[in-house]
Amino acid sequence: MSASPQTRTIVALDFPSASAALDLADRLDPSACRVKVGKELFTRAGPAIVETLATRGFDIFLDLKYHDIPNTVAGACAAAADLGVWMLNVHAAGGSAMMRAAHERVSQAPARPLLIAVTVLTSLDAGDLAAIGCAGEPGERVLTLAQLALQAGLDGVVCSPQEAATLRAQLGPAPLLVTPGVRPATSEGGDQKRTMTPAEALAAGADHLVIGRPITAAADPMQVLDEIQSALSAARAGTA
Numbered sequence: 001m002s003a004s005p006q007t008r009t010i011v012a013l014d015f016p017s018a019s020a021a022l023d024l025a026d027r028l029d030p031s032a033c034r035v036k037v038g039k040e041l042f043t044r045a046g047p048a049i050v051e052t053l054a055t056r057g058f059d060i061f062l063d064l065k066y067h068d069i070p071n072t073v074a075g076a077c078a079a080a081a082d083l084g085v086w087m088l089n090v091h092a093a094g095g096s097a098m099m100r101a102a103h104e105r106v107s108q109a110p111a112r113p114l115l116i117a118v119t120v121l122t123s124l125d126a127g128d129l130a131a132i133g134c135a136g137e138p139g140e141r142v143l144t145l146a147q148l149a150l151q152a153g154l155d156g157v158v159c160s161p162q163e164a165a166t167l168r169a170q171l172g173p174a175p176l177l178v179t180p181g182v183r184p185a186t187s188e189g190g191d192q193k194r195t196m197t198p199a200e201a202l203a204a205g206a207d208h209l210v211i212g213r214p215i216t217a218a219a220d221p222m223q224v225l226d227e228i229q230s231a232l233s234a235a236r237a238g239t240a
Helices: 018-025 039-045 047-055 070-082 096-107 126-131 138-151 161-171 198-204 221-239
Strands: 009-012 034-037 060-066 087-091 114-118 156-158 176-179 208-211
Touching: 009 221, 018 039, 018 047, 034 047, 039 047, 039 060, 047 060, 060 070, 070 087, 070 096, 087 096, 096 114, 096 138, 114 138, 114 176, 126 138, 138 156, 138 161, 161 176, 161 198, 198 208, 198 221
Parallel strands: 009 034, 009 208, 034 060, 060 087, 087 114, 114 156, 156 176, 176 208
Antiparallel strands: none
């Protein structure tokens, strides 16, 4: 699955209030990016923030990472679909039954959103996984969970860019790969541990790049977004 350079970037609106998120959104061009609404913003602002962003022309990735019993997650996904989001996610660690239930309910929506599964959070490394009883390298667990998600009918997965090449090689061209942990070379990693630059993530096989603070904390967010898109276009041209 592929995306144009103009829509590969998903800007993470990780703000503590609707007003701050909308102020930033007003400085972006909805034809040049999509936006992500996560837990903090959704908890503070509720479904209204999704509806408002949609009226301003944005495709919305609702990043709430549902993880619960199958019936509960299926109902939550149906509610998200009713909001008109472009994409939403669940935790693959919730298991096959949970993901199948979510897929079945989302598939009934009049305007079906994309449904993807989180594999291993980009803030975790091998030591963190070992501490919670998951032995092995993150990449091994990512592949296992990605295969489980696809078997359940999901459209793709969230993974770090460092796992994108392996997943693309193992799973083929069809699954959607959405990669947080993407940072321009001049940006700090923050709390992300498994990162790449936008061009590196694209070359590794990522479809969509979730980028937050390098854009949202910039003096000119559109300038940074334009620079990222130029880098992506140059990377694509180099591999054409």
